[in-house]
Amino acid sequence: MTVRDRPAAGGSAGGRVATTVVLLGVVSLLTDVSSEMVASVLPLYLTMAVGLSPVAYGFLDGMYQGVSAFLRIAGGYAGDRGGQPKWVAVLGYGASALSRIAMLFATGFAAITAVVTADRLGKGLRTAPRDALIAEASDPKTLGRAFGVHRTLDTIGAGIGPLVAFALLALVPGSYDSIWVVSFAFATVGFAVLVLFVPNLRTAAGTARIGLRRAFRAVGGRPLRRPLIAAGLLGLLTVGDGFLYLSLQERDDFAAVWFPLLYVGTNIAYLALAVPLGRLADRVGRARVLVAGHGALIACYLLAALPSGGIGLTLTVLMLLGVFYAATDGVLPALVSRLVPAEARGSGIAAAQTVVALSRFASSVTFGLLWSLHGPAWSLLLFAGLLVVTVPGVAWLLRRADRAEAVA
Amino acid sequence: MTARNRIAGLLAVLLAAVIGAAGYVWKVHRDQATTLAAASAVAQGGDLASLRARPHLVFRSTALGEGYGRVAVVPLSDPGGPRAITPVSCERVHATGAGAVCLAAERGIVTTYRGRLLDTSWQPVRDLPLTGLPSRARMSRDGSLVATTTFVFGDSYANPGQFSTRTVVTRTDGVVVGDIEKFTLTVNGRVVTAADKNLWGVTFLDDDTFYATAASGGRTWLVKGSLTARTATSVRGDVECPSLSPDRTRVAFKKHGDLPAGKWRLAVLDLTTGVETELAETRSVDDQAEWLDDDTVVYGLSRQDSGSASSDVWQVPADGTGEPEVLVGDAWSPAVVL
Numbered sequence: 001m002t003v004r005d006r007p008a009a010g011g012s013a014g015g016r017v018a019t020t021v022v023l024l025g026v027v028s029l030l031t032d033v034s035s036e037m038v039a040s041v042l043p044l045y046l047t048m049a050v051g052l053s054p055v056a057y058g059f060l061d062g063m064y065q066g067v068s069a070f071l072r073i074a075g076g077y078a079g080d081r082g083g084q085p086k087w088v089a090v091l092g093y094g095a096s097a098l099s100r101i102a103m104l105f106a107t108g109f110a111a112i113t114a115v116v117t118a119d120r121l122g123k124g125l126r127t128a129p130r131d132a133l134i135a136e137a138s139d140p141k142t143l144g145r146a147f148g149v150h151r152t153l154d155t156i157g158a159g160i161g162p163l164v165a166f167a168l169l170a171l172v173p174g175s176y177d178s179i180w181v182v183s184f185a186f187a188t189v190g191f192a193v194l195v196l197f198v199p200n201l202r203t204a205a206g207t208a209r210i211g212l213r214r215a216f217r218a219v220g221g222r223p224l225r226r227p228l229i230a231a232g233l234l235g236l237l238t239v240g241d242g243f244l245y246l247s248l249q250e251r252d253d254f255a256a257v258w259f260p261l262l263y264v265g266t267n268i269a270y271l272a273l274a275v276p277l278g279r280l281a282d283r284v285g286r287a288r289v290l291v292a293g294h295g296a297l298i299a300c301y302l303l304a305a306l307p308s309g310g311i312g313l314t315l316t317v318l319m320l321l322g323v324f325y326a327a328t329d330g331v332l333p334a335l336v337s338r339l340v341p342a343e344a345r346g347s348g349i350a351a352a353q354t355v356v357a358l359s360r361f362a363s364s365v366t367f368g369l370l371w372s373l374h375g376p377a378w379s380l381l382l383f384a385g386l387l388v389v390t391v392p393g394v395a396w397l398l399r400r401a402d403r404a405e406a407v408a
Numbered sequence: 409m410t411a412r413n414r415i416a417g418l419l420a421v422l423l424a425a426v427i428g429a430a431g432y433v434w435k436v437h438r439d440q441a442t443t444l445a446a447a448s449a450v451a452q453g454g455d456l457a458s459l460r461a462r463p464h465l466v467f468r469s470t471a472l473g474e475g476y477g478r479v480a481v482v483p484l485s486d487p488g489g490p491r492a493i494t495p496v497s498c499e500r501v502h503a504t505g506a507g508a509v510c511l512a513a514e515r516g517i518v519t520t521y522r523g524r525l526l527d528t529s530w531q532p533v534r535d536l537p538l539t540g541l542p543s544r545a546r547m548s549r550d551g552s553l554v555a556t557t558t559f560v561f562g563d564s565y566a567n568p569g570q571f572s573t574r575t576v577v578t579r580t581d582g583v584v585v586g587d588i589e590k591f592t593l594t595v596n597g598r599v600v601t602a603a604d605k606n607l608w609g610v611t612f613l614d615d616d617t618f619y620a621t622a623a624s625g626g627r628t629w630l631v632k633g634s635l636t637a638r639t640a641t642s643v644r645g646d647v648e649c650p651s652l653s654p655d656r657t658r659v660a661f662k663k664h665g666d667l668p669a670g671k672w673r674l675a676v677l678d679l680t681t682g683v684e685t686e687l688a689e690t691r692s693v694d695d696q697a698e699w700l701d702d703d704t705v706v707y708g709l710s711r712q713d714s715g716s717a718s719s720d721v722w723q724v725p726a727d728g729t730g731e732p733e734v735l736v737g738d739a740w741s742p743a744v745v746l
Binding site: 168173250 | 424537
């Protein structure tokens with residue numbers, strides 16, 4: 001059987017998204033149901049059932065972000081080097097799936113930490129090769145839309161996960177083991193779809209077998225240097241969602257009552273807009289949409305910094321945050337994947353995502369510090385101000401990125 | 409592999425996943441039902457109306473079975489005897505001779521919370537503004553003031569800087585005094601404006617003065633506040649969840665000291681001499697204590713065996729002597745009504 005996609009060949013601008021992209025979207029959906037089920041109950045489980053203080057957990061969580069970022073680059077490079085990104089992705093998804101069932105046997109802080117780490121590492125490993133597969137399977141002209149479709153499916157899974165978890169806890173109170181088992185079942189089906197149906201697209205890298213030096217040159221090279229700097233600058237000024245939600249609940253009771261569900265509002269806007277904005281990016285330029293998305297972020301900060309809120313303002317902030325993610329999350333890999341030579345695509349995407357992850361982590365630490373010193377409104381206004389200054393500079397850095405997409 | 413084989417393979421995995429997961433959950437569900445049925449029922453009985461006339465203890469009954477989570481009443485003359493179960497369910501309850509305050513959770517996919525004032529026959533009088541997970545509830549001695557503490561973000565104050573509480577004081581006639589976290593907080597002579605400041609665990613001295621816990625930057629203080637002046641001023645460090653004795657000369661509280669995060673020691677502070685006495689209870693107590701009389705402190709303690717959803721109310725002498733004893737089994741959130 002051949003579920004073969006013909007990259008570039010058939011896809012007219014109005015054509016359908018490649019089967020591989022949809023399949024990878026389904027894999028992500030099932031895996032995200034699985035991982036968000038666990039993530040949503042983990043703090044509760046650690047404090048209520050295991051009796052641990054989350055302080056240590058929070059600290060370790062930060063450390064693993066760093067390890068995961070490193071593994072992300074390794075995954076991207078491994079996919080490029082072997083020319084078989086599918087099997088690197090299989091390894092990553094497999095590690096996460098196995099970590100679910102390991103939760104059944106993990107007792108004590110060290111064991112649970114090890115299991116959670118295995119999951120994080122799996123996620124780090126799989127992201128870049130998966131995005132490289134999406135890029136490989138898609139028509140370059142509709143790449144933005146392809147990433148949009150994938151991220152939409154992914155987000156649906158992330159939305160369903162917590163609901164499944166809390167429905168389970170309502171049915172069998174206190175039975176966290178049931179959550180691990182059901183989560184493992186979702187992950188296993190996702191893993192089976194990946195292994196059985198996603199074609200092992202031989203990327204151009206397969207014949208080139210690029211060495212580390214070559215990959216490094218491709219990533220650090222002229223076409224990618226400016227987009228990476230731009231992504232880093234913007235990431236440094238992107239405040240974590242948690243801080244925004246916190247500042248919303250400080251000023252109005254609507255946001256406080258619905259605090260645990262604020263992310264759903266953002267996800268709905270993201271779901272509705274990921275594909276349309278991906279298409280827009282294909283049409284008017286990916287760099288342009290990426291930059292414009294930060295306009296929504298500035299508006300978001302300004303509205304969140306107002307002294308008093310209300311339902312309307314809170315919903316507007318959530319919607320703007322969704323617009324921001326829809327304009328950036330899938331658009332960035334779409335942009336980057338066309339700027340690097342095909343044989344270093346995975347490495348390039350991984351580099352961009354790592355820069356974003358690390359700079360956002362640095363931003364969260366800084367913002368958290370400013371928040372405790374000067375309060376949310378002051379800090380948000382400062383970040384909004386810095387963004388207003390930075391965004392035009394980034395637009396200048398990226399001015400040629402849309403036209404430079406000729407390498408592939 | 410042919411297309412047919414792949415599809416057959418996926419169906420096999422899908423079937424195994426669905427049957428395995430559903431079977432596991434079903435088994436757990438059945439086991440839980442069996443355990444519940446086998447749980448030894450606590451003795452119930454007594455007339456709510458006549459109990460009102462005698463000194464009694466109001467608490468949340470945590471005995472597994474039908475009455476789980478309901479507010480119950482026992483006479484102080486026989487606290488271990490049969491309990492009278494009221495029609496209301498609360499996570500946290502406090503009562504005086506004039507009425508009661510009940511913080512309840514309505515569980516579902518989205519859990520919402522409700523605060524209510526109840527009259528002496530446990531009928532709702534008025535809803536209170538309430539946001540977040542119920543933590544503490546306290547009424548003033550004459551029943552004219554009520555304070556509620558909820559976690560808006562985070563589920564415990566065990567992790568400094570990672571939680572946010574909201575503590576609202578309301579007059580029982582309906583006038584909302586306000587969120588005491590908005591009051592001017594002065595610690596050691598300096599006004600604290602840090603965004604991470606939190607106040608919780610109110611205990612009322614009179615119609616205007618209260619004591620509570622203030623926290624900022626990972627430290628806690630006992631503060632003395634005024635509702636009319638809208639101020640709170642630090643009295644002493646490392647005091648959480650104070651509770652005034654009936655003679656108003658001492659507070660029972662949780663002391664963190666140099667214990668690991670999330671652990672506390674029960675202690676009593678003499679407000680006039682400043683002398684602090686650690687009580688004989690050596691297990692970690694996470695509760696706002698209550699006074700049985702001027703010599704005895706009562707508090708809730710979760711069962712130590714893992715997975716247990718139950719807890720007991722214990723008593724210990726207030727002068728650091730003696731041994732802790734169970735006052736009422738399968739109980740939580742005690743309130744003494746004389």
